[in-house]
Amino acid sequence: PNMEAFRGLQLHSHDYRSSDKFKDESVLVVGAGPSGMDLALEISKHATRVVMSHHTKEPFKTIFPANLTQKPDVQELTATGARFADGSEEPFTVILYCTGYRYSFPFLGPSCGITVQDNYVQPLYKHCVNINQPSMAFIGLPYYVCAGQMFDLQARFCLRYYSGQLDLPGAEAMHEDTRLRMEQRWNRGFRTRQAHMMGPAQGEYYEDLQRTAELPDGIKPVMTKLHNESSQRFNDDLLGFRRDVFRIVDDENFEEVVEIGEDREM
Template identity: 50%
Template structure:
């Protein structure tokens, strides 16, 4: 098979590693629109657009440390090297990805500064894929043909900014976490942080050292239990912005100088033609079999959509799952069965009170997802200890935001870990 991999971040590298492993005699090309591998782990000071007029992809800020321990952040056949601390810096994680890339000799398959502009299925009966790519350095566009596509473009680059009445009249600063790099931009300001997800919590702590006051606004029914710095307070949802102030759901108002949207991201595949048969509906990517394979065109796979997961290991498992099916070692179910499977899962999630935009959220359910992929494809699953440790560290994150990164872990075997 001739396979195109789109993106050379952690998911794209996992895809490349298995496509080139020798198990299959595949031809593989990986297109990466930036000048280096690593995807969202690459830090760039600039925001907005790059010199080629393309949106800056990374959402990495300067001080970031991983919010998961390294023990759950490696690949199944390539763990993060041993070192005392569990929570690594962005540079350590990027170095790890670079080492992984070199260990499996993947660089020769990667075309840097190649931007995929359009992917569409061809009309002929053998159903190949047409991929239109711009070589950014030479400003040359070529169209190439492939048998299959692995989309690995990540999902932390298209900001989700809620519509709040008065956004057009507020005179202070408004910024999404995608464009945040350093805390000095909030020096001396009163800042409202919208959103109490991982980035909202992390960044409330970070900017509290520079801001005069930080108001963490969220719609959780109870206040978050972690101990915040004295100048951080929690308040209800923001319902309106005025020229110099913010109005909250409880009717109170605050004079503020900046609104900081830590409101997450939207799945976006700007290069996929409508004929690919993929749409994003309230941030649910559909129709997909097992959060991964296009039901309309099963030689199109979207690697890495589930979140609150052991990401690198999941990318590896998803890739192995896809290749087993593409090479005929496992057969895809008929279209009606795949659609039914997706609909049943959507119904189960709705019964649990989850909104459509949480369709790809795994969290405590991730172990079931890994086992289902492995059992369906007849491949090795991920050890249960990964889910156990992920759940434990996620709870510590909520309980002790200030100090959880001081925790240190060691995995003992496939089922057990210890805290050191």
Template identity: 50%
Template sequence: MKVCVIGTGASGLCAIKHSINYGLEVTAYEQANEIGGTWVYTDDIGKDKYGLDVHSSMYQGLHTNLPKELMHYPEFPFPEQENSYLSAEEVLKYYQSYADSFNLRNYIKFEHHVVRVRPLLNDTWEVIVRDLKRNTFETVNYDAILVCNGHYNTPFIPDYEGRDVFKGKQIHSHDYRCSDPYKDESVLIIGNGPSGRDALLDIQHVAANVTWSHHWKSGSLINNLRNNVTQKPDVLKLSKDGAIFIDGSYQQFSVILYCTGYRYTFPFLSVDCGLMVNDNCVEPLYKHCININRPTLAIIGLPNFICPNQMFDIQARFCLTFISGRRKLPKKEEMLKDLENDKQIQFIERGFSKKKFHLLGVGYHEKYYDSLSEIADIDPIEPVISKMFEKSMSNLHQDFLNFRKEVFKVIDSKSFISTSKQ
């Protein structure tokens, strides 16, 4: 059975490894010249030398917002060291070590861009691939597709009234690399996710002034910032030289940095693949990963606010258990019913909008892992992983200036200890 893996970032690497373990013939395509996906830093923004969108959203000085003790693949821990929160360079070295330990590079075609994936009448898949170095095209048939293209490469920018009249610079965090371009500028930063917080902490040292627009309510999160930082609620609309906020206040800016997240995009999937993206909700998927209409195509890595490598790994094993024929999927009607139950939880119980359908988080992601384990009869994620996630999220919300000082240590499969460095 031939399997195509698209992308060799964190999800793609474990998809390759487990495809091999399941005895499948696997080929992976990577448009860059190395593994690591968004963890590969580049100064480039916009288009690369082949005219493709630059994939990486990595910026200088990035450190993880989760401890290494819960970020590793099962049975492949990060190297021992004092710190729990690692630099991007250390994370990339980990992925390189993982790939080399299992000889995964032998299955990867680098500088190959997947142009199109479409289903054939015999339930196989036609994949058209561009060899970027030679600028040639090849058509290959596969029995299954594992989509691992990541979701931090297509920016989402809110469609504020007045966006088209603002005369200053407008930049998304996807193109943020360092604080140098913001020296002496008046900067509006929109968003309170990891990139928004990190950019704020960098830019406040060089900008004339910074306004941080967010809807984080906890006061403990926003103390001890520099005197040149002003905090505002959400933006209502933009003008030619500033913004009006929902509290009615107004300020002027020379630069707007949108740290407003990303859109799920799969430009290589043909319209007859049986999936659609509607307001960032990808459907119909069984358990956020298997295409209900065509179950030999799966997407690894959609859910967010999760334990990343642990989830990628169990998703890959879950999907391959059914793709390989080791177990049979539920009937289509049962999978659709399960999807409707998930929507009931996300939209009714949790009150989420459609664009947050794939958001899990504390209290939900651990249930999700357990369901994958039970349905496919595969090894579960150890309970200590989710417990550390809850603790690390609590630390971040209480003090985003200092949460990376915490050091975690796993005691056993169910327990851990953590201490704060001074």
């Protein structure tokens, strides 16, 4: 709120190029997703101080540099800084928004039948097939996933139908399947703008795609486990997670290669 009041520099993570630009600045980073945390850390190497504002219920456990601190949501911006939900107010010279991206398909006409409401792209069967125009598929909408492998799995899922090997269900059946699965997500606490967020639930999604399209191969469970472990390590040890080394044992298990030369199976 009140963005127009702030007299300093405001930019989105999309416009970020180098942390050098923030030398000797007081920076407010809004958002604490992967981009927010990563950029806050990089900027802290050059900025005088960095404050990361987020609405995560508990502060992150990771150890941050001394000049990087956490604050709750921004209540409003002022001419010289920001006022936070806890009532505190701090001055800033730069505000960097790491608040995510909006799905937008300006190249699709109304006849495609696709709508986007608060980042929820509808109506899609299995998060990819356009129910209104089934020959159209969206590859790569879900996030917090094993991206490359998921793209491949979604493509193979669609090709089973587009090649004629299987017939897609009728529109009514696809709508009902989508309604039931999204209802499960809402009951788990997902919000509308998290409609395509997977994270810990990604394994269920991969299994559903493989089972529904009768694919011989999906994504090995070990990859999902590795992705979830890496995501947790990112949150718990922002400074050290890049040094982690893992070894895949089999389709289900991996082990962490620790510095002392011992392996811990996971």
